[in-house]
Amino acid sequence: MILIGLIDPNIENWQKQENPDKLFSNTLFYFHTFLSLDRSNRILLLNDKKIVFDSDTAKLTEIKDILSKFKSQNLSNDLGMSLLLSKRLNLETQIFIENFDKNLDHFKILRCLFTANKLNIQINVVSDNKLLMMLANFTNGIFYENDSFFVKILGNPSKQLINIxxxxxxxxxxxxxxxxxxxxxxxxxxxxxxxxxxxxxxxxNKN
Structure with missing residues (x-):
């Protein structure tokens, strides 16, 4: 499975969150868990309609430095590119959006919503934007405004160590x-x- 991530690189938007460091750390943990579930799983991050991170060639620990090179993200353009990329790859795909931008292009986002439905692509979202909540709901994805997303999608970590x-x-x-x-x-x-x-x-430890 391919997980295409659209992560808001705007530092000011992250600093407005309750616990930005924990939120980003849990994002990386989510990515690692996704990769560990199947060796064929792959993560791609997009910005400016380009692939800026590929888990096949880079480490998850490099993501923070990669995102720091960008000041913002045109979410509607990158979401459209994600859907196009999914169709080209012709593989099972999920999209993960972590975005705290208030100024989104509603019309383009709604067009992407209908395209995602047509392609049967699930979109999971961490955001406080109600438009993105609609995007997740209409694609059978998960939406949370904060860190609760990771508890929902990953469950209890202590149980995972036993059951997965x-x-x-x-x-x-x-x-x-x-x-x-x-x-x-x-x-x-x-x-x-x-x-x-x-x-x-x-x-x-040698003890």
């Missing part, structure tokens, strides 16, 4: 106990001195 099947990165097999990279959170079924995904050295 985890596959190791090295052999793609289901495991109950494994070794986790402290940097990118990639899971291995056995000893691994250097993470194969992010190339970080594993640190172990």
């Amino acid at each position: 099947e985890t596959r190791c990165f090295c052999h793609d097999k289901i495991i109950l106990v494994g070794l986790t990279c402290p940097v990118c959170l990639t899971v291995y079924c056995g000893f691994m001195p250097v993470c194969k995904k992010c190339k970080s050295k594993m640190i172990f």
Whole structure:
């Protein structure tokens, strides 16, 4: 599955949120969880009608620096590009919008709503904009104004650790106990001195 993310890069909009650091941290956790559910899953972030992040070639930890290069986002244009990209890729796609801009192009957003319905694409939204709430509702997506989105879509983290099947990165097999990279959170079924995904050295207690 492809998850296309449209993340508001405007720092002022983020600073108006109750806990922007926690919100962004949970966004990255959501992305990591999505990738860990299936090795074929892929995340693309768009801005200015271009792919600015691809999880196949970059790390999630790079997202903050990538977003800092942009001052704003034309959401309606990028949403339209997301739908076009989904049609071109011809793969199961979801769209994730995290946007706190009050000045959106209503007409273009509504056109995207009908197109998303036609393509059967679910759009999940974190925003305080009622127009985007409509977008999520009409595409059978999830809408929340704040951090509650991640509780809704990910559930109780402690329950997830018990109930969700985890596959190791090295052999793609289901495991109950494994070794986790402290940097990118990639899971291995056995000893691994250097993470194969992010190339970080594993640190172990000798006690």
